[in-house]
Amino acid sequence: xxxxxxxxxxxKRYLKRCxxxxxxxxxxxxxxxKYFIDPRRIVTEQYPENRKTLKMHPRYRGxxxxxxxxxGNNHCTACGMCERACxxxxxxxxxxxxxxxxxxxxxxxxxxxxxxxxxxxVEACPxxxxxxxxxxxxxxxxxxxxxxxxxxKEGQG
Amino acid sequence: xxxxxxxxxxxxxxxxxxxxxxAYLPVAFQSETLDSVVAFLINAVICIIAVCAVxxxxxxxxxxxxxxxxxxxxxxxxxxxLGWHGTIQTIADVLKMLFKEVYAPSGxxxxxFYTAPMIVLIAPFMVCALxxxxxxxxxxxxxxxxxxxxxxxxxxxxxxLLGGWSSNNKxxxxxxxxxxxQIISYExxxxxxxxxxxMISGSTNxxxxxxxQQGTVFDWWIFKIPVLGFIAFILFFISSTAEMNRAPxxxxxxxxxxxxxxxxxxxxxxxAMFYLAEYIALVTNSAxxxxxxxxxxxAPCIGIAAVDNVLNMVPGLVWFFGxxxxxxxxxxxxxxxFVRPRVDQLMDFEWKFLLPVNLVLLTxxxxxxxxxx
Numbered sequence: 001x002x003x004x005x006x007x008x009x010x011x012k013r014y015l016k017r018c019x020x021x022x023x024x025x026x027x028x029x030x031x032x033x034k035y036f037i038d039p040r041r042i043v044t045e046q047y048p049e050n051r052k053t054l055k056m057h058p059r060y061r062g063x064x065x066x067x068x069x070x071x072g073n074n075h076c077t078a079c080g081m082c083e084r085a086c087x088x089x090x091x092x093x094x095x096x097x098x099x100x101x102x103x104x105x106x107x108x109x110x111x112x113x114x115x116x117x118x119x120x121x122v123e124a125c126p127x128x129x130x131x132x133x134x135x136x137x138x139x140x141x142x143x144x145x146x147x148x149x150x151x152x153k154e155g156q157g
Numbered sequence: 158x159x160x161x162x163x164x165x166x167x168x169x170x171x172x173x174x175x176x177x178x179x180a181y182l183p184v185a186f187q188s189e190t191l192d193s194v195v196a197f198l199i200n201a202v203i204c205i206i207a208v209c210a211v212x213x214x215x216x217x218x219x220x221x222x223x224x225x226x227x228x229x230x231x232x233x234x235x236x237x238x239l240g241w242h243g244t245i246q247t248i249a250d251v252l253k254m255l256f257k258e259v260y261a262p263s264g265x266x267x268x269x270f271y272t273a274p275m276i277v278l279i280a281p282f283m284v285c286a287l288x289x290x291x292x293x294x295x296x297x298x299x300x301x302x303x304x305x306x307x308x309x310x311x312x313x314x315x316x317x318l319l320g321g322w323s324s325n326n327k328x329x330x331x332x333x334x335x336x337x338x339q340i341i342s343y344e345x346x347x348x349x350x351x352x353x354x355x356m357i358s359g360s361t362n363x364x365x366x367x368x369x370q371q372g373t374v375f376d377w378w379i380f381k382i383p384v385l386g387f388i389a390f391i392l393f394f395i396s397s398t399a400e401m402n403r404a405p406x407x408x409x410x411x412x413x414x415x416x417x418x419x420x421x422x423x424x425x426x427x428x429a430m431f432y433l434a435e436y437i438a439l440v441t442n443s444a445x446x447x448x449x450x451x452x453x454x455x456a457p458c459i460g461i462a463a464v465d466n467v468l469n470m471v472p473g474l475v476w477f478f479g480x481x482x483x484x485x486x487x488x489x490x491x492x493x494x495f496v497r498p499r500v501d502q503l504m505d506f507e508w509k510f511l512l513p514v515n516l517v518l519l520t521x522x523x524x525x526x527x528x529x530x
Contacts, residue, residue, distance in 0.1 A: 029490060035230050042233065
């Protein structure tokens with residue numbers, strides 16, 4: 001009796017798997033078949049050919065840039081939070097004093113060569129003054145171009 | 158008189174042409190025996206060229222097709238740069254493969270190392286000679302077609318075993334031994350399914366098997382016997398996938414475990430020959446499936462006279478290759494969808510599931526024949 005009571009569930013499980021196994025295989029095949037017949041599912045880009053029309057995803061983190069309005073003014077207060085947040089010291093915020101004696105942004109120096117595009121500086125900024133842009137063709141033959149000053153004007157404070 | 162086996166319009170044309178040409182020769186060379194021998198040799202050369210053309214010509218097409226199917230299953234586009242949609246890419250790859258330096262690893266048995274790829278190629282070429290491509294297009298119309306195919310198909314594993322053994326590499330040896338164990342196991346169910354087809358069609362000749370499926374779609378062996386035919390087709394599909402060492406049953410060259418399996422140490426032309434053998438085996442197994450289950454070169458008639466007349470106007474060769482490429486596409490979809498089982502799971506599947514089901518199927522087929530008369 002002991003043997004038969006364990007034998008029948010085993011047979012039941014075996015027969016059940018004979019049905020569910022092929023069914024799961026068919027489900028897998030239907031997924032790949034849908035991918036096969038639908039060209040809209042293709043996610044790869046034909047990069048050098050479609051360079052003109054290629055649009056980068058909004059989430060993509062490229063080079064760091066300053067958010068500026070039409071006149072070229074930025075929101076940076078030279079607080080240095082981004083400099084402290086940067087894990088590999090790619091940012092140097094050099095502050096200066098304006099006529100009123102208040103600390104404002106002098107030069108925002110950005111070392112692109114050591115930047116890993118982690119985006120911690122953007123998260124750390126309390127004023128929303130910087131963002132990562134969509135540039136991805138950033139290779140250069142001149143290393144000096146990788147040292148850049150991001151602000152066009154001094155900060156307003 | 159010397160009787161050649163080839164009896165089709167091309168062979169008859171050659172046999173008629175040879176006496177007319179030899180009539181211009183001196184009388185000393187004119188004899189019926191000589192004529193028939195010459196005609197036989199010319200026919201044999203034509204057959205060899207045809208088989209080589211079908212096999213070697215289909216390999217680049219299949220490689221291109223595989224890359225495209227694989228790419229689209231994985232949400233990619235595949236080769237797109239060389240030629241229209243990357244059509245010349247395969248030729249570039251083949252040329253690169255052929256111009257590579259060929260060398261054997263130190264400690265390898267050079268003779269066996271270089272013989273193995275050629276032995277692997279023999280099996281699919283010989284099977285291809287037996288397949289009826291159209292009503293008149295069959296190289297060797299032998300009466301024992303199915304047993305010959307079963308015998309020859311196991312030949313490929315000899316090359317794989319030799320290649321793995323002579324490479325002097327533990328991964329190659331492991332891959333070869335796995336392949337040997339796998340093919341010996343799956344050969345049984347492969348043979349049993351073919352035996353099932355032989356049983357229901359009453360002939361071992363592939364031409365007779367094809368002719369027994371004449372009529373509509375529902376006269377094909379996959380549909381003619383309710384349920385049993387379809388089950389037999391699925392089992393044939395599984396066991397032939399294992400026979401070809403294709404994924405999901407490619408444990409012989411499981412990259413994650415064995416780096417490259419039996420062809421780890423091969424490069425250049427010998428590697429290309431292993432690769433070629435794999436793709437020709439794909440063609441021949443698809444052709445076998447088409448011949449045994451999908452009605453061979455018969456058009457898929459549906460019983461309506463107007464439609465059937467149009468379908469019958471298309472030559473049988475086109476239908477045959479259409480069905481073969483459909484089968485190849487099925488094999489490719491399976492390859493790029495399913496995951497590879499472990500070695501013990503693979504063996505369990507054959508000995509504990511496929512073989513008993515095959516035996517039941519054979520019995521049920523016999524019962525069906527007895528009942529239906």
